[in-house]
Amino acid sequence: MIGILTDVTKCIGCHKCVGACVDANKLDKHIPAPQHTSDGLAANRWTSIIKQPDSHYVRKQCRHCLEPACVSACIVGALKKTKSGPVVYDKKKCIGCRYCMMACPYGVPKYEWDTPVPYVRKCTMCYERVSVGKQPACTEACPTGATVFGDRDKLIAEAKLRITKNPEKYINRVFGEVEVGGTSVLYLSDIPLGFLGWKDDLGKEALPKLTWSALSKVPTEFLGMGAAMTGAFWIIGRRNKMRAMKVKEEAEKKAVENETGDAGTEEKGEDSNE
């Protein structure tokens, strides 16, 4: 399982990673306005540098979650978590529902709003480069070693080593180690990184589990409702039949006067069945 470790304290904000990403993925160099969200990512910017107070520069990119919300949300399976780690996108399958964009806890997938044939675009951890043994364009371009590529477990070990060496320098936490079930892209930082996602603390639980807790009940609900409805139909139908028979008997016993009155009580009785 591969990953990327970004050490915020080492980043000088030179934007070389952004440039390398744009070049490697042949992205358009212009950013049309509606794609311009506050995190700087867009359909043609798969990574961005977010400037923070006191000369802090934080690189944002797809986190390549271990259990990605986008993948679980995708209606056709266009987004896929590969075995090696990157979350990749198959544009031939996509229908453009944008549920992935709603589901992502970091707001990473972006859309090509400016064209009539739009696709979802996001960092792929340079899947094509990585699968032939190269490293992603961004980590290769980084002049200070602030963002490095490698095996995820080794990166976590490296991050922890840096923290133990310089405990006063870092926040004692490898961002992304357990967050939303763990992410392939990790961060070391001396400032809180809540602004990368929707909330400071995204919790340890993987988001697809939230959906699955409801979705797994669906077959039961479906068959249960069917059984309940068939049952209700049978019971109520039978009761109505019996009542009708009773009414008939009574009517035969007595005179044939009270039919309308009985019909009234019958209706009331059914209402209480609701």
Add this chain to the structure above:
Amino acid sequence: MNKRQMVKSLLWLLIGFGATSGFLRLVHGLGATTGLSDATPWGFWIGFDVMAGVALAAGGFTMAAVVYVFGLEQFRPIVRPAVLTAFLGYVIVAIGLMMDLGLPWNIWHPMVFWQYRSVLFEVGTCVTLYLTVLALEVAPIVLEHPLFSHPIFHKAYKILKHLSLPLVILGIMLSTLHQSSLGSLFLIMPFRVHELWYTSNIYILYFISAAGLGCAMVIFESTLTSLIYDHKPRQELMQKLGKIASVILGVYLVFRIGDLLVKGKLGVAFNGTGTSTLFIVEILISTIIPSIFFNWKKINGNTKGLFWTAAMVVFGFIMNRQNIFLTMSKKGPAYFPWVSELMISLALVAGATMVFIFFVEHFDLFGDGAPDNKKEIGEKLITGPFFGADRSFVKGVAIFTAPVIAGVGLALMLLPSSAIKGYQYPNTPVKDAVGWDTLSIDGNRALESVLFPHAQHQQMMGVSRDSCMTCHHMSRPKDGPTSCSECHQDMYLATSIFSHGYHQTLMGGNKSCDSCHVNTKAKAEVLSCNTAECHKLLPSDTTSYLADSYVDAMHKKCKDCHEEQAKQADGFIAMGEQAKADSVKALGYCTACHPGLPPESKVRLSVTR
């Protein structure tokens, strides 16, 4: 013009407007015709057309359940309109969704590429199946028409009639699933959805509310049709239905409030913020007030009272489905639906209403196919009452063409220019000029601006029209200006520093060519710099060594020393040499090398880390 013609004309106008917007949407794409953006990927179409649309169409399955399963026969006359409304509602949902999908022609993909862990897949599948079921439930109404007198149609009609109960039950099962799953869609966004609307039991709330709303919608729509067609409204029936609705709404209220109580979040509803007010208004309009009114003799005793109460529920729940989007946290510009989004949705409703009217005027919608009800219906589909009873088809169409054209015209007038001309790329924003001629340009829009002395550049380029064109290329793709990096390539791009002339002189002129160009026939082939005696330390894959970019080279070369120097400031202070301390301290600031940087970047490079 009578009342019905007025209504129809208005609907045609809306359809004209909406169809134009829809056409432009397909031609120019979402960015040009909607307010949607990366900050708000789902907008009015999902909130209204899909979310509210499905909920409003719940009348179909609730009425079918009430009559077929629970055997409340007195409601039978309103089953057909309810099922037809449901069918049309789902058609709206489908078309609205097609508008919203980026690649609508791929809408069939979920049937082939199954992804059963996606709630949306479940919703999509159920809606597709239910739409089919509804079509089969509506089909008998169509087949009763005298036009379909061929025995094949008769046979189909008979089969469908036999299947009606299984179809109804299947419909209820499918409805249960997707009505609730529409709520489950939000489960994966626990951080975005506001806590007053987010609950892990949201699917239960969505299901119950759909059932209640279904009843209210039936009251709303059948009262409306009876007003347009001067039928006598079925007062008692509606009153009873209102009571059923109030019970369901009550259950909904208990679940909704109870859930907040259990989570301990009820206080948030009364903390006085705009969001809490929105919540309170929503609950009042959608649930509390209507469930009182539906049981209040003074109000439920007359048609108007019932109608407005039902309208309140309908509005309340449209609001409910919208609020979850309105209160969602987002990063980026605020979203408000564009005219085109609103008009496409309105046109879809108008179109559905039109089909409903067509059914009222040509089919036995309020009966049950019994022969005595068939007198009033218009038997000729084309020249019948729909286009104007006594006129020919051509004349009827001519009358309604006017509002359609008016609608198209209005659309062209009112739609924003990007919707008509296509997506318009904004020009590079230039910040306020600093000083006389120095612009502060945020070139890569990373909120970091550089100072651009315009006059200085002009001088360097030579003051002529051609020199202006070097940067101000109005014919560049997307009307973009030439980016700074086009000239200042060394800023970020690797630069060739191999000087051919220098090497030539060093090696002894022309006779030395073959020491590098081994194969003299192919001039381009040269030895790598690290072969033979030359530069052993250079990497082997470079023939001419590429330097780091200018930024790197300078930062790597100069920064460390600057940092070291800056650190000595404290020492000088200790020695009492303030002036010296200040001067070395200044070395540690970015402005030591970048005098043009804005003052806020005057941060010391070294000591902060």
